[in-house]
Amino acid sequence: TDRYAVVGNPIAHSKSPLIHAEFARQTNQDMAYAAMLAPLEDFAGTVKKFQAEGGKGLNVTVPFKQEAWKLATLLTDRARLAEAVNTLKFEPDGTILGDNTDGAGLTRDIRENLAISLAGKRVLLMGAGGAARGVLLPLLLQKPERLIIANRTPKKAIELERHFAAYGRVEGGDYARLAGSLFDIVINATSSSLSNALPPLPQGVFAPGALAYDMMYGKGLTPFLQFARDNGAAQMADGLGMLVEQAAESFFLWRGVRPQTLSVMSLLKSC
Numbered sequence: 001t002d003r004y005a006v007v008g009n010p011i012a013h014s015k016s017p018l019i020h021a022e023f024a025r026q027t028n029q030d031m032a033y034a035a036m037l038a039p040l041e042d043f044a045g046t047v048k049k050f051q052a053e054g055g056k057g058l059n060v061t062v063p064f065k066q067e068a069w070k071l072a073t074l075l076t077d078r079a080r081l082a083e084a085v086n087t088l089k090f091e092p093d094g095t096i097l098g099d100n101t102d103g104a105g106l107t108r109d110i111r112e113n114l115a116i117s118l119a120g121k122r123v124l125l126m127g128a129g130g131a132a133r134g135v136l137l138p139l140l141l142q143k144p145e146r147l148i149i150a151n152r153t154p155k156k157a158i159e160l161e162r163h164f165a166a167y168g169r170v171e172g173g174d175y176a177r178l179a180g181s182l183f184d185i186v187i188n189a190t191s192s193s194l195s196n197a198l199p200p201l202p203q204g205v206f207a208p209g210a211l212a213y214d215m216m217y218g219k220g221l222t223p224f225l226q227f228a229r230d231n232g233a234a235q236m237a238d239g240l241g242m243l244v245e246q247a248a249e250s251f252f253l254w255r256g257v258r259p260q261t262l263s264v265m266s267l268l269k270s271c
């Protein structure tokens with residue numbers, strides 16, 4: 001039985017063990033997947049111990065994604081640019097491969113589950129913290145017509161613009177400059193929903209048929225999704241699909257098999 005786990009602090013609330021158990025059952029993989037609490041001051045020690053005991057891979061969550069990025073000895077492009085790792089794979093030769101499947105999870109949820117193409121679309125990404133950074137490369141690789149990053153602290157959005165400029169048409173700035181622009185897809189990558197707050201989005205930015213996507217999940221209709229509904233967005237989605245799709249992408253990296261995600265999304269909605 002190959003051993004995997006999700007490591008974070010706190011970790012008790014994580015849905016990853018349920019998701020991966022379901023993937024393993026579905027695809028007949030002989031594996032176990034646990035939740036592991038790491039002390040805040042010893043993430044690296046916790047990981048090394050798991051690896052030494054024969055563990056095959058880890059998912060990494062708050063607040064260790066940057067530390068995991070530093071610990072990896074080999075990085076995928078998307079993890080290198082995100083400067084954050086949510087998936088570690090321990091190779092037989094000792095290599096610690098670091099990947100970031102968050103952006104692939106987001107784009108796959110939008111494309112496959114919501115059946116909306118990102119190609120040629122006007123996309124607004126709100127937020128310039130770790131969550132936004134983690135999804136930028138996969139978003140740009142979908143070739144949106146333009147991708148605007150808006151942040152309360154515009155400097156951070158402009159830094160992201162510079163960091164990702166080589167990969168597509170991306171512009172960073174504040175929220176005020178959005179007035180008068182229309183977007184087909186508006187993604188909330190801020191942590192505003194955690195505090196039941198709303199980013200300072202001007203009215204009238206939702207194009208006809210627009211999708212509003214909140215990367216947060218389990219919060220019902222967040223203030224952002226309510227605002228979107230009241231301001232003409234045609235479709236609202238929370239981050240549950242992204243959660244399951246990023247897990248599927250990790251599972252694929254580890255096991256080489258792609259699990260079905262829709263049944264797992266339904267399972268999570270019902271519990």
Ligand code: ATR
Pocket residue numbers: 126127128129130131132151152153154156189190191192197198199200
């Ligand atoms: P995460 O890892 O979730 O991205 P983070 O790196 O602390 O967390 O970033 C939080 C993001 O949410 C930032 O972009 C932050 O904006 P600032 O950079 O200006 O602080 C944004 N954010 C948090 N609360 C917000 C609110 N009420 N309105 C708008 N943006 C908010």
